[in-house]
Amino acid sequence: MSELTHxxxxxxxxxxxxxxxxxxxxxxxxxxxxxxxxxTLHMIVSGQHHKGDVFATARIAGIQAAKRTWELIPLCHPLLLSKVEVQIEACEKTHQVRIESLCKLAGKTGVEMEALTAASVAALTIYDMCKAVQKNMVVESVRLLEKTGGKSGHFKAEV
Incomplete structure (x- = not known):
């Protein structure tokens, strides 16, 4: 196991x-x-939510969160992100929403925390917008899928 760097x-x-x-x-x-x-998922997908477009709001929240990760997580560096993307997909068969984030830059430190923060905050925003309708939603399985660049090289999560 690697030495703790912080x-x-x-x-x-x-x-x-x-x-x-x-x-x-x-x-x-x-x-x-x-x-x-x-x-709840049907209400979101059909556009019947009284607060508006839940996915668009969550997408913007995730992008903003990635840009401000350094303010949220102690010891993170402020980064000049060149790309932040948040994709949101309704999985009606399992009544779930999947959020995937992508963060990219040319720099001296990785963007794993920014990607994780983007996905987490987008999920929390969906919860926040829908909690008046359903309080027992579950935010789960927040994880790093893949990272490239830097000294530690390439990482890809097992499926």
Whole structure:
């Protein structure tokens, strides 16, 4: 197992110094799922939700969250993201919503946390917009799907 990079020699939390790292193109994809009642999903998909377009709002929230990850998670670096994409898909057979995010940049540190934050906040936004209709929705399976670039190389989650 690798050494923890956010802990200094004294065992204290610190921000990693990336000044000597090479700039490379880095990309990460993450996903999250929201499980809900079939009626709730139907209301969203059919456009009958009284708060408006739930998926469009969640998509924007996810993009904004990726851009502000450094403000939310201690020790994350502020990044100049070159691309943030949030895709949302209704899975009516299982009454779930799947969110997939993609973050990309050319820089000295990875974008895994930005991708995970985008997927998480998009899922939480769906919950927030629908909680008046259904409080027992479940946000689950937030995970990194893939990452490329940097010293640690390529990672792809098992299906």
């Amino acid at each position: 802990i200094n020699d004294a065992g204290e939390a610190n921000m990693v110094d990336v000044s000597q790292k090479a700039e490379t193109v880095r990309e990460a994809r993450a996903e999250a799922w929201v499980t809900m009642a079939p009626e």
